[in-house]
Amino acid sequence: MFVCLCNGITESQIRAAASTGISTLEELTEHLGVASQCGQCGAMAQAVLEEGGGMAIPEDRFYAAVRPA
Structure with missing residues (x-):
């Protein structure tokens, strides 16, 4: 969306x-430019940002394929 x-x-x-x-x-405005024009999206962007970190994949879920020696 x-x-x-x-x-x-x-x-x-x-x-x-x-x-x-x-x-x-x-920081979000500096990084992506969100809310840098008309500013109408600021409140929604802030709300998504506050809940956004929860969508990240935890580091312990990452793995790397390892080739047998």
Whole structure:
């Protein structure tokens, strides 16, 4: 779902940014440009950002394929 129509920023992009450690609307604006034009998306972007880190995959779920020696 699009959150910021002016810049074409989606909910999944905001969630991905949250998973990298971005935690404030100011950081999100600097990183993605969300809420930098008309500002109408600021409240929605903030709400997605606050819940966004929960969508990240925990580090212990990552694995690397290992080739036998």
